[in-house]
Amino acid sequence: MTTKKDLGEFLDVLDKEDAQEREIEAHGGSFFETAPDDETIVARAREFDDLHKHWVRRELWLKTVKRIRKAKGAGLRLLTLPGQHLFEIKLYAKEELLERLNDDGEERLAVIGFETDPTVFGLLATAGPRLLEVLRGDVLAALTEPKSSNGKVIRTHAPYDVINLDLTTNIATRNDGPYSPFLQGVRECFHIQGAQTGSWALMVTFRAGMMETEPTVIRKLEEFFQKNLDEHLKVREACLDRYQVETAKEVLAKHPEEGLGQITGKWVIEQGHAFEWECTFFRHAAYERAYTTATGQQRYSLRKLVFEFSRRLTGRRQLVLGTIPAQSWHGEDLTRLFAATALLDVDEAVAKIKPEYKRRIEDEIEAMR
Amino acid sequence: MTIESEIGKGAKRVQITASEKIIADISTGIYRTPAAALKELIANAYDADATEVRIDTDVPRFSQLVVKDDGSGISLERFLEVLQRIGGSRKRLDSATGLTPIYQRKFIGRIGIGLLAVAQLGQRFYVSSTVAGEKTRFLAEVDLRPFHKDEAALRRLGGGGDGDEVIDIGSVRYVEGLPETSASHYTVITVPDPKAGLISEMLSQMRDFVGSKPHFTLKNRARNFRKIVEIVQSSKRADIVLDSYHYLAWELGLLCPVKYLDGGPFEQGSRRVEGADAITLEEPKLFKVLFDGLDIRRPILFPNPRAVGYTGPDPIVYPIEWEHTVAKRSVEITGYIYVQQPHVDAHELNGVQLRVRGVGVGPYDKTLMGYPYDEGIKFGQVSGEIYVKEGLESALNIDRSSFRETDSHYLAIRAHLWNLLQTQVFPAQKSRQNVVKLRRDAQRVEADESELASALSGAPAPIGARPIIAPTKKRAAESEPLGGRKRGAGRAPKSKKMAREGEDELSAETSGYQSIVTVVEGQAQVDREELESAVKKFNLNKDGKTRLMRVAVALAAYDVWDSMAPDEAKGLFFALAAAVRT
Numbered sequence: 021m022t023t024k025k026d027l028g029e030f031l032d033v034l035d036k037e038d039a040q041e042r043e044i045e046a047h048g049g050s051f052f053e054t055a056p057d058d059e060t061i062v063a064r065a066r067e068f069d070d071l072h073k074h075w076v077r078r079e080l081w082l083k084t085v086k087r088i089r090k091a092k093g094a095g096l097r098l099l100t101l102p103g104q105h106l107f108e109i110k111l112y113a114k115e116e117l118l119e120r121l122n123d124d125g126e127e128r129l130a131v132i133g134f135e136t137d138p139t140v141f142g143l144l145a146t147a148g149p150r151l152l153e154v155l156r157g158d159v160l161a162a163l164t165e166p167k168s169s170n171g172k173v174i175r176t177h178a179p180y181d182v183i184n185l186d187l188t189t190n191i192a193t194r195n196d197g198p199y200s201p202f203l204q205g206v207r208e209c210f211h212i213q214g215a216q217t218g219s220w221a222l223m224v225t226f227r228a229g230m231m232e233t234e235p236t237v238i239r240k241l242e243e244f245f246q247k248n249l250d251e252h253l254k255v256r257e258a259c260l261d262r263y264q265v266e267t268a269k270e271v272l273a274k275h276p277e278e279g280l281g282q283i284t285g286k287w288v289i290e291q292g293h294a295f296e297w298e299c300t301f302f303r304h305a306a307y308e309r310a311y312t313t314a315t316g317q318q319r320y321s322l323r324k325l326v327f328e329f330s331r332r333l334t335g336r337r338q339l340v341l342g343t344i345p346a347q348s349w350h351g352e353d354l355t356r357l358f359a360a361t362a363l364l365d366v367d368e369a370v371a372k373i374k375p376e377y378k379r380r381i382e383d384e385i386e387a388m389r
Numbered sequence: 390m391t392i393e394s395e396i397g398k399g400a401k402r403v404q405i406t407a408s409e410k411i412i413a414d415i416s417t418g419i420y421r422t423p424a425a426a427l428k429e430l431i432a433n434a435y436d437a438d439a440t441e442v443r444i445d446t447d448v449p450r451f452s453q454l455v456v457k458d459d460g461s462g463i464s465l466e467r468f469l470e471v472l473q474r475i476g477g478s479r480k481r482l483d484s485a486t487g488l489t490p491i492y493q494r495k496f497i498g499r500i501g502i503g504l505l506a507v508a509q510l511g512q513r514f515y516v517s518s519t520v521a522g523e524k525t526r527f528l529a530e531v532d533l534r535p536f537h538k539d540e541a542a543l544r545r546l547g548g549g550g551d552g553d554e555v556i557d558i559g560s561v562r563y564v565e566g567l568p569e570t571s572a573s574h575y576t577v578i579t580v581p582d583p584k585a586g587l588i589s590e591m592l593s594q595m596r597d598f599v600g601s602k603p604h605f606t607l608k609n610r611a612r613n614f615r616k617i618v619e620i621v622q623s624s625k626r627a628d629i630v631l632d633s634y635h636y637l638a639w640e641l642g643l644l645c646p647v648k649y650l651d652g653g654p655f656e657q658g659s660r661r662v663e664g665a666d667a668i669t670l671e672e673p674k675l676f677k678v679l680f681d682g683l684d685i686r687r688p689i690l691f692p693n694p695r696a697v698g699y700t701g702p703d704p705i706v707y708p709i710e711w712e713h714t715v716a717k718r719s720v721e722i723t724g725y726i727y728v729q730q731p732h733v734d735a736h737e738l739n740g741v742q743l744r745v746r747g748v749g750v751g752p753y754d755k756t757l758m759g760y761p762y763d764e765g766i767k768f769g770q771v772s773g774e775i776y777v778k779e780g781l782e783s784a785l786n787i788d789r790s791s792f793r794e795t796d797s798h799y800l801a802i803r804a805h806l807w808n809l810l811q812t813q814v815f816p817a818q819k820s821r822q823n824v825v826k827l828r829r830d831a832q833r834v835e836a837d838e839s840e841l842a843s844a845l846s847g848a849p850a851p852i853g854a855r856p857i858i859a860p861t862k863k864r865a866a867e868s869e870p871l872g873g874r875k876r877g878a879g880r881a882p883k884s885k886k887m888a889r890e891g892e893d894e895l896s897a898e899t900s901g902y903q904s905i906v907t908v909v910e911g912q913a914q915v916d917r918e919e920l921e922s923a924v925k926k927f928n929l930n931k932d933g934k935t936r937l938m939r940v941a942v943a944l945a946a947y948d949v950w951d952s953m954a955p956d957e958a959k960g961l962f963f964a965l966a967a968a969v970r971t
Contacts, residue, residue: 026598033594036585044512044534049582051515052530058401058564066568125612126682139517139528139567142455142577146443150682156453156581169452389570 051138063309064188065137072307072366074381075373076324077108080305080364081184084221084326085117087301088181091219095119095130096181099174101159102133104140106147108184109133110388113149121152128152132177134159134170152177159185160205163212179216183209184223188322191226191284192237200237202226206288210295213329219300222327224288228277228306229320241283242268248286252351258358281306281323282357289357292329293350301328302356307366324366402562405472405533423587424640425790426510427456429503430578431645431678432748434458437576438491444680448634449607451588454510454580461491462520462574465527465565472504472561492675497646497746502789508533508559510587511580517567521574525566533559593632603632611635611683614642615650618688623695627688627735638680642688643737646673646747654689655706655727660697663705668725671776673747691727691772693734700829701730702821707814709775711805716797720780722805725773726814730822732769741773741806743792745781751790758803759794760810767818771810775802834935841939848946852913856938859907859914903958906941906950913942919959923966936969937962 043049055061089096095118102109109131112118119130131151135141141156155162155170162170185205192200209222230238245268249256256266263271272279281304289299305324310317332349356362373381427444434442437460445455463471488495507514512534519526589595592607604620605611617631617639624630627639641647649672655665678685692704705728712721726741733739740753757771784796792799838855845851905919915938924934941962944950950958 030589030595030598033589034586040512040582040585041534044532044582050513050530051528052562052564055564058566061564062566062568137528138515138530138579138581139526139577141453142445142457142515142517142579143575145445145447145453145455146457146577156579169450173450389573 051136054136071378071381071385072370074107074385075366075370076305076307077111078381078384079369080303080324080326081108081223082111082115084223084301084303084328085112085182086115088219088221088328089117092181097130097132097177097179098182098184099132099159099177099180100182100184101135101186102131102144102151102154103135103186104137104143105389106144106149107385107388108186109149109151123150126150130177132174132180134162160187160201163205163208164201175212178212180213180220181216181218182221182223183213184221185209186223186225188225188227190229190233191280192234193232194234196234196237198234198236198240200234203237203287207291210291210297213295213297217331219328219330221301222288222329223325224284225322225324226284227320228280228323230276230280232320233280238272238280238283241280241287242272244290245271245283245286248290248351248354251346252354254351255354255358258355262358277321277323278304278306278363281325284323285325285327285357286354288325288327289353290350292327293347293353296331296333297329298332298349299327299353299356300330302326302359302362303364304357304362305364305366307370401564402560403469403472405531405559405561421790422637422640423510423590424637424644426506427637427641428644428748429506429789430456430458431641432497433503434460434576435494435646435673435676435747436489436496437461437463438489438494440675440677442676442678444678446591446634446681448610448681449592451583451591454583455577457575457577459575462518462523462526462576464518464520464523465529465563468516468518468527468529469561494673495746497748504531505533507531507578507580509584511583513582514578514580516576516578518576519569519573522571524569524571526569526573527563527565528567529561529563531559531561590633591637593634596632601629601632603635604630605635606632607634611638614638614683614686614688617683618642618650618686618690621688621735622690622693624735627737638683638685639688641678641680642685643742643752644749645678645685646676647678647685647687648672649687650690654687655691655704658697660692661703662692662727663703664708665706668706668708669710669723670725671723671744671747671778689738689772689774691733692729695731695734696729699730700825702825704729705817705821707809709773709805709809712779713801715780715801718780718798720798720801721778722775722802723778724775726809727772728770728814728818729772730770732766733772738772739769740771741775743775743777743781743802745777745785747776748789750785750792757810758806760807762811762815764815767815770818771814775806777802837935837939841943845943845946848943849948850908850946852908852911852942852946855912856906856942857909857912857914858917858920858938903950903953903955905955905958905962906945908945913945915941919962923963926963927966927970929966929970933966933970937966940965940969 056064085096095116096112097119098109098112100108109118109129113129121128121130128150129152132153132155133144133151134155134157135144136156136158138156141154144151144154153173155173157170159174162168162174165171166175187202189202191202192198206222206224213220249259249266249268259271260266263274265271265274268279268283271282285302285304289302292299303326305326306321308319308321310319332347370378431442434456437458439458439460442456442458445457447453447455486493504516508531513530513532515528515530517526517528583591593601593603596603604624605617611617617635620630621627621639628636631639649670653665653670655662657665672687696704707726707728709722709724709726711723712719714720724744727733738753740755741757742753743750753772755768757768760768781792781796781798781802784792784794784799786793794800842853905916907914907916920934920938923929923937927933929937941950944961944965949961953961
């Protein structure tokens with residue numbers, strides 16, 4: 021029997037149509053309203069299938085994921101931005117690294133994928149292999165808005181074994197002001213990973229454009245870095261060893277894009293510490309991009325950071341203190357930033373690869389399209 | 390339509406306009422159900438030589454809707470050109486043969502109509518396509534909100550203009566040159582924010598509120614399309630046993646050019662379907678529609694379980710095959726009319742559906758194209774499909790869910806159908822029914838008699854179970870009095886020979902025994918005259934008459950009549966007649 025309340029609820033649902041219309045009236049949710057100019061849309065779409073990117077997939081991401089898979093002893097659960105041709109997912113799936121779920125007779129890979137481009141989303145939603153979830157929208161918005169529909173889905177499937185935020189944005193654009201959705205999103209990853217008991221990997225990609233990045237955010241990160249250098253002798257020594265300077269300001273002045281990557285990496289590791297995660301592996305790969313616009317040739321640097329975290333709980337004796345003091349291993353963790361093997365120049369690596377290996381990578385890209 | 394390109398920062402934008410006449414023509418038909426809207430997109434994919442259309446609804450959230458096909462794709466120029474001619478397909482005109490280039494299919498869709506149909510699913514949607522050989526794709530954001538705003542609807546329906554007025558129905562923003570592999574060819578339509586009403590319907594919210602209990606629900610989703618068909622097959626109405634989501638899948642099967650279930654629509658299992666092997670079914674080649682992974686098929690499966698155990702005539706299929714030239718244009722149809730008793734399940738499959746190039750035009754027509762006689766329950770026993778292979782195009786209304794019923798092809802097809810119904814289907818239903826009824830009656834009588842004989846086998850004077858109606862009273866009086874074990878004088882002879890010998894010895898006047906029910910050679914006889922008299926007096930029907938005779942026989946087997954005087958016997962006989970009357 022329908023009650024008056026039922027009917028009221030039903031009519032409330034229908035009322036949402038008006039709100040939908042008003043939102044669209046205000047261009048809410050339009051791909052083109054949030055997208056950059058045509059050239060940038062096209063340029064970004066071209067970034068998925070180049071050699072540099074695939075080199076990072078094979079040499080950095082795949083190897084990391086294999087380690088996590090080995091440690092777990094079971095298929096992995098992945099949160100990522102798959103892209104049109106699912107290169108990353110196909111690479112992992114080929115190596116049997118991903119968990120396979122049987123959804124009442126239909127097999128799905130344990131992958132939660134985000135996509136903003138409506139076409140690519142459509143292709144992913146209807147493509148094989150089937151993913152556990154394909155969500156249209158911004159992954160950072162889903163991470164930072166737990167009550168949004170995508171935010172709920174992302175949390176339903178957490179924790180993940182691998183989170184790959186393969187973004188092409190800056191860590192904080194000038195429009196963002198001091199509040200960076202990027203940094204908020206990364207921090208939220210540690211929240212949703214609360215139930216993770218094993219090792220997991222976090223991969224983040226961003227554009228390191230000093231001129232495009234919000235200065236207050238850079239200044240703040242720089243301050244945090246300087247504080248580390250002051251607090252941890254080991255970090256200061258490692259920094260000096262690597263850059264032959266002792267202050268954060270000097271690092272950024274001397275190596276602006278790499279420095280921006282490093283202070284962001286440092287910030288991520290420290291977020292992990294706050295959630296009792298030890299960083300057991302760190303890599304910082306980078307390559308440059310060039311594109312042509314009406315105003316001439318433009319370039320920017322893409323930074324690709326990879327972290328592996330394992331739980332490291334605070335001692336019981338320290339927990340009774342009002343605030344948890346810095347742990348000795350925190351400093352050791354941070355020195356990973358400056359290890360000789362931590363930084364990877366992808367441009368250089370790709371330039372040196374042997375022709376047959378290059379051909380193999382190119383063939384692999386073609387085969388996976 | 391007018392296009393005003395605005396090239397500057399961000400994507401290019403063009404306005405979409407259409408003539409008032411076209412909009413008025415479209416009216417409401419294409420929006421009837423979500424399946425009708427999706428049908429248009431599927432038809433476009435078919436025309437683009439696609440082999441597969443995948444529909445993803447993001448079930449059970451329904452937060453977006455995606456339709457992707459692997460067809461030839463469409464170039465940006467062509468796409469924008471189509472928007473200039475909404476409602477006026479040029480596919481056939483563009484093709485010298487009128488056939489698609491790869492699979493030689495006859496064109497069925499109209500791209501512009503398909504886009505208008507999508508507008509009813511969501512306020513805004515995206516179209517992206519790439520053509521084989523091109524290394525780029527375009528992405529367009531289509532906003533047709535003005536098209537279905539109330540105000541615009543009033544304008545278009547209220548007329549007022551001369552039909553040439555151009556109405557702004559929306560806009561499209563696009564970006565071109567997005568990279569794609571040269572081997573790729575597809576069209577993807579994404580509806581990112583399906584309308585709240587559509588989502589509510591897909592979630593079956595109102596059905597839940599009223600406590601509807603469908604067989605399949607979002608929590609208990611069907612993973613095999615055949616399962617859906619089988620459930621509907623044994624139900625009176627598909628929309629009772631299916632929630633809105635599954636009903637959409639089922640309806641897609643009815644409307645789209647998809648194959649029948651494996652094994653065809655007529656199962657030759659526990660009940661024979663007469664003539665099923667003689668018909669040629671029309672199915673598309675190399676084309677399938679996947680709805681959230683469900684392989685959509687034409688949801689027709691006969692006979693229904695109800696018909697399998699029914700004691701009527703076997704289900705029968707009448708083939709349709711007819712071609713003619715009408716108004717100098719060729720019209721050709723094939724198909725079938727299927728008849729089963731007691732009626733066709735589900736209700737939605739009752740009637741006849743016209744399929745133009747494999748696409749169902751509207752739902753089944755229960756009036757059989759307006760058949761002008763009342764055939765009572767026989768109407769409910771018919772389900773047919775008419776495949777229009779040639780002609781009738783001009784009769785198709787622009788909504789493609791109905792026909793212009795004064796079109797000469799439409800009238801010609803209707804005439805052929807009516808003729809088939811009037812000369813073959815309905816008369817045969819009557820005669821086939823009579824044959825079955827006679828057979829069934831005979832079987833019932835036999836069974837009843839067998840039971841009676843069995844029941845009387847232990848009686849003092851077992852006699853034949855089937856009473857014979859004696860020709861005359863006189864003749865009856867010459868027979869042996871009832872019981873065969875008459876005590877005292879005047880005992881009737883027990884054999885034919887004896888009976889003949891006794892003819893000279895006995896007469897009606899001297900017998901002293903009743904003559905209504907007598908026994909001759911162990912067989913009970915009921916006097917015709919007395920029987921008819923009782924039947925008339927008590928207005929007995931055929932069954933009542935039979936019952937009266939059987940009761941009389943049962944009493945005879947227990948010697949009840951033996952000692953009765955004629956008046957007593959007559960009184961008892963009439964009393965029995967009154968008792969068995971219903």
